Amino acid sequence: MHAMQYRITLPADYDMGIVRRRVATRGHLLDDFPGLGLKAYLTRERGDDSPVNQYAPLYLWNAAEGMNAFLWGPGFQGIVDDFGRPVVEHWSGLCFADGPSAAAPARTAVRRTTRVPAEVSPGEAVAGAVAETERLAGLDGVVCAALAVDPRRWELMELTLWEHGDPAAAGERYRVLHVSAPGRAALRRGRHW
Template sequence: MHAMQYEITLPADYDMEIIRRRVATRGHLLDDFSGLGMKAYLIRERGGVSPVNQYAPLYLWSAPEGMNAFLWGPGFQGIVDDFGRPEVRHWTGLSFREGPATGALARTAVRRRERIADTLRPADAVEAALEENSRSALAPGAVATALAVDPRQWELLHFTLWEHEPPEGPGDRYEVLHLSAPERGRLGSGRQW
């Protein structure tokens, strides 16, 4: 599994209905994309808990060939044509777990990026994060959770989809506009090694 995300931060007065219409008319195009485990079409709107308007889809790839086909194909080129070329972050997958609400419609997502302190052994930090991921996957309302790491930056990515507003806690909160999950079953279950 590979995780990938790009963030398109939009002006404070941007009409987010434009993004909603974009996802409503184009989101289904990845519903059967080979190599894609899951794509969560995520937005944040300025005010409330978000300081910005942002479109920030997050992908979980079941195969690197799918990620490459997307990045070098017409799908990502559409983003580049409409918004410019964003920085694409990616992480190596550590764990994926379905939650108790696995069959429910994901409405909210929480993404938390956490730097692994230089004073910690990377393996110890990953073990602690795996335990946290397992607990998160058992929470009422959790649809699915993923954990990944960027070893270049020594950064952990915690990601959870929820069927309702999630419990209070750290991380960026997003509204899920659509979920494409053609190869969700190929993301595996639990630890990725």
């Protein structure tokens, strides 16, 4: 599994209805994209428990080929054409788990990043983070949870999708506008090593 996200921060007075309409009319285009486990179309709106307006889709890829086909193809070019070329964050997958609400639509997402301190063994840090992600995945209302790492910056990224709008998890909260999940069933469950 490969995790990928780009966060497009928009002006404070930006009409977020433009993003909602974009997702409503184009979101389905990735509903059968080869190599895609899932894409959560995420937004944050200034004043709605967020300091910024942001469009921040997050992807879990089953295969690097699918990710590359998206990035070098017309899908990502549409983002570049409309918003400029954003920084694309990327992490190697560590674990994925379905939650008790796996069959429900996701309404809220929580993204949390943590640094692995230099004095902590990477293996110990990852083992602890995997255990925490698996614990989170078992909470009532969780659709699914994923954990990934950027070893260049020693950053862990945890994503939890929730059925309801008030999750009991710390991190950046996003509204989920749509989920494309053509390869969700193929995402490897449990730890990825």
